[in-house]
Amino acid sequence: MTNIPAIKGQIGNTIYYIANLTFFQIATMVSRVNDELHTANSIKEQIQRSLSDNYIKIKDYIIKREDHFFDSLVLAVYDGDPQWREIRYEIDGHTYPNIGLLELNGEEKIFPVDGQHRVEGIKKALECKPEIADETISVVLIGHKNTVEGREHSRRIFSTLNRYVKPVRLGDIIALDEDDTVAIVTRNMLENYPLFTGNRIKATNNKAIPANDKMAFTSLMTLYACHITLFNTFISIREGKKYTQSQLNEYLKFRPSDDVLEAFECFLVEFWDLMRSVFPEFNDFINSTSPTTAATEMRSSESGGNIFFRPIGLQPFVEAVSKIRLEKMTEFVEILHRFGHMERTVSHSPWNKVLWNSMTHKMVMRNQALVKYLLLYLYDNTILSETDLKKMRVKYASIFGIDTEEEAMNQINNLSLNAEN
Numbered sequence: 001m002t003n004i005p006a007i008k009g010q011i012g013n014t015i016y017y018i019a020n021l022t023f024f025q026i027a028t029m030v031s032r033v034n035d036e037l038h039t040a041n042s043i044k045e046q047i048q049r050s051l052s053d054n055y056i057k058i059k060d061y062i063i064k065r066e067d068h069f070f071d072s073l074v075l076a077v078y079d080g081d082p083q084w085r086e087i088r089y090e091i092d093g094h095t096y097p098n099i100g101l102l103e104l105n106g107e108e109k110i111f112p113v114d115g116q117h118r119v120e121g122i123k124k125a126l127e128c129k130p131e132i133a134d135e136t137i138s139v140v141l142i143g144h145k146n147t148v149e150g151r152e153h154s155r156r157i158f159s160t161l162n163r164y165v166k167p168v169r170l171g172d173i174i175a176l177d178e179d180d181t182v183a184i185v186t187r188n189m190l191e192n193y194p195l196f197t198g199n200r201i202k203a204t205n206n207k208a209i210p211a212n213d214k215m216a217f218t219s220l221m222t223l224y225a226c227h228i229t230l231f232n233t234f235i236s237i238r239e240g241k242k243y244t245q246s247q248l249n250e251y252l253k254f255r256p257s258d259d260v261l262e263a264f265e266c267f268l269v270e271f272w273d274l275m276r277s278v279f280p281e282f283n284d285f286i287n288s289t290s291p292t293t294a295a296t297e298m299r300s301s302e303s304g305g306n307i308f309f310r311p312i313g314l315q316p317f318v319e320a321v322s323k324i325r326l327e328k329m330t331e332f333v334e335i336l337h338r339f340g341h342m343e344r345t346v347s348h349s350p351w352n353k354v355l356w357n358s359m360t361h362k363m364v365m366r367n368q369a370l371v372k373y374l375l376l377y378l379y380d381n382t383i384l385s386e387t388d389l390k391k392m393r394v395k396y397a398s399i400f401g402i403d404t405e406e407e408a409m410n411q412i413n414n415l416s417l418n419a420e421n
Contacts, residue, residue, distance in 0.1 A: 002104045218311055
């Protein structure tokens with residue numbers, strides 16, 4: 001017999017109970033939806049999301065982070081004989097009848113309607129670290145009748161919960177995340193680094209900059225994407241090994257030491273300082289006497305403007321120089337000086353048709369990978385893999401209406417990064 005202090009509530013025709021369960025109770029009382037639950041087969045198809053490795057990440061999060069926290073689990077309860085024992089409170093003449101004890105006789109079957117991965121992560125963490133047994137997590141318990149109607153009701157609750165759950169937007173992660181190294185350092189630089197302060201970074205939930213924006217250097221999403229690429233370079237050099245994308249994603253879930261944060265910020269400051277020293281348009285933009293229109297010519301509707309002030313151009317450039325830095329172990333200062341005389345007006349060769357449509361006077365948004373390949377190849381024609389070389393030839397031939405890959409390669413070999421005189 002277990003008595004669980006709870007608050008009783010009702011929404012629509014669903015009665016629910018809000019309570020706290022210890023990690024030990026979660027481990028011993030809450031089951032997976034599986035074949036052992038004899039009535040769960042029809043529910044399983046609707047409710048049970050396949051358990052991925054995500055529960056292992058949750059286990060690691062619980063074990064490694066002292067400030068771990070989760071939102072409430074939603075648990076369905078069926079069978080047994082749950083009883084609600086109301087405890088009436090009267091304070092200052094007001095009665096509070098919805099507080100009491102939920103009595104479970106131990107015969108109940110309890111499974112997650114929402115929170116299966118969290119439940120399994122808690123169980124695994126408890127196996128590794130028994131001292132967390134008394135930690136608690138809030139739960140919402142829903143009575144579930146072992147009937148056709150009851151199973152239908154549970155399926156509906158599950159589908160409703162999951163249909164309207166929205167993933168956290170990247171903009172919110174950048175603004176609020178206190179674990180993501182790149183988000184933390186990017187926020188610091190938005191307040192302190194002259195290229196990013198004030199209205200120079202456009203805070204939108206996509207990479208594009210509105211056509212009427214004349215103040216921004218780039219968008220917050222693009223800056224974050226560039227900093228992700230640069231962080232991969234930074235941490236790979238610092239730790240002497242290359243990080244895969246999945247390893248990088250995992251690293252960014254946990255806040256590093258202050259030393260790492262400070263070192264990465266110094267790394268970024270050095271990179272952007274070099275960009276400003278090599279490409280004078282950055283300081284022209286910063287020092288403009290008309291900050292509300294400082295980016296007008298940089299995103300000109302006539303010439304297309306400057307490749308660095310177009311998100312579709314800035315990001316592949318950062319990706320290219322970062323790849324060169326890791327592949328060739330060449331310092332950024334040397335790499336950027338090699339690019340110092342590159343053509344940066346997007347309506348000029350080699351960017352016309354690749355980044356700019358001279359007929360419509362609009363940016364071409366689908367060729368980011370080709371921009372990166374061209375930058376890499378024109379810097380060092382040995383750096384691309386055979387697979388990437390083929391992708392470059394095929395894409396270039398498609399854009400310029402060239403019949404063969406061989407002819408496309410011949411034309412690429414005649415290109416130059418240097419600005420037209």
